[in-house]
Amino acid sequence: xxxxxxxxxxxxxxxxxxxxxxxxxxxxxxxxxxxxxxxxxxxxxxxxxxxxxxxxxxxxxxxxxxxxxxxxxxxxxxxxxxxxxxxxxxxxxxxxxxxxxx
Amino acid sequence: xxxxxxxxxxxxxxxxxxxxxxxxxxxxxxxxxxxxxxxxxxxxxxxxxxxxxxxxxxxxxxxxxxxxxxxxxxxxxxxxxxxxxxxxxxxxxxxxxxxxxxxxxxxxxxxxxxxxxxxxxxxxxxxxxxxxxxxxxxxxxxxxxxxxxxxxxxxxxxxxxxxxxxxxxxxxxxxxxxxxxxxxxxxxxxxxxxxx
Numbered sequence: 001x002x003x004x005x006x007x008x009x010x011x012x013x014x015x016x017x018x019x020x021x022x023x024x025x026x027x028x029x030x031x032x033x034x035x036x037x038x039x040x041x042x043x044x045x046x047x048x049x050x051x052x053x054x055x056x057x058x059x060x061x062x063x064x065x066x067x068x069x070x071x072x073x074x075x076x077x078x079x080x081x082x083x084x085x086x087x088x089x090x091x092x093x094x095x096x097x098x099x100x101x102x
Numbered sequence: 103x104x105x106x107x108x109x110x111x112x113x114x115x116x117x118x119x120x121x122x123x124x125x126x127x128x129x130x131x132x133x134x135x136x137x138x139x140x141x142x143x144x145x146x147x148x149x150x151x152x153x154x155x156x157x158x159x160x161x162x163x164x165x166x167x168x169x170x171x172x173x174x175x176x177x178x179x180x181x182x183x184x185x186x187x188x189x190x191x192x193x194x195x196x197x198x199x200x201x202x203x204x205x206x207x208x209x210x211x212x213x214x215x216x217x218x219x220x221x222x223x224x225x226x227x228x229x230x231x232x233x234x235x236x237x238x239x240x241x242x243x244x245x246x247x248x249x250x251x252x253x254x255x256x257x258x259x260x261x262x263x264x265x266x267x268x269x270x271x272x273x274x275x276x277x278x279x280x281x282x283x284x285x286x287x288x289x290x291x292x293x294x295x296x297x298x
């Protein structure tokens with residue numbers, strides 16, 4: 001009982017985000033997987049992306065969508081976020097703006 | 103044995119030189135392409151500025167004729183569309199947005215919107231026929247920010263649904279406004295173009 005409760009009440013304090021993010025209202029995937037993944041996202045965007053994920057998640061819960069469906073959507077969304085993080089990191093790395101912006 | 107090692111040496115050196123040539127050609131090609139893009143943007147802006155100047159002249163002439171009738175002298179005031187017209191004196195050297203970036207620019211418009219709101223705006227305005235996924239929205243916003251067409255700030259409101267995470271609001275910069283105005287002008291010019 002204590003392990004489950006502690007994971008539910010745990011708040012995320014991400015680097016670069018001012019408030020702690022409380023994922024306890026999310027579904028299983030958000031509570032467990034998104035929390036782990038959040039630390040690997042770029043610190044500039046982690047708060048925004050995780051907040052959007054939680055908002056969509058809560059909207060779906062309120063709309064009465066089955067839990068397994070919400071979990072699947074959240075899982076897909078997390079995979080997308082990881083992909084986007086890689087994309088952004090890579091594009092920043094190979095960016096050759098030699099002329100510079102005037 | 104000798105022939106085999108000789109073959110290996112020749113083959114490896116060939117592969118190495120080939121990779122060096124490919125690498126150099128990629129660098130040269132990229133730099134040429136960038137210069138071409140720059141030249142194109144300059145040309146496009148020049149034509150756009152000429153068009154805008156002529157538009158401003160027309161508005162001014164119309165206004166002056168009206169003002170003479172009313173025997174009043176006022177400062178020229180254009181239609182609401184022209185109130186947001188670009189200040190031609192300001193230095194503009196914007197990077198051209200891609201079609202997807204244009205879509206996001208128009209979705210942001212003259213408001214401050216956050217990611218989910220942009221998604222919803224696109225879906226609602228296209229009656230569901232057009233949508234943008236998270237996988238392409240966030241990189242697009244990142245690119246727009248890098249190009250200086252969009253700026254962002256964190257909102258102050260606390261939304262319980264977001265677990266306390268703040269929303270990031272995006273709004274257009276002056277360059278962004280200039281970009282969407284240019285696109286609109288270009289499209290309207292295309293609509294009314296006549297062969298000379």
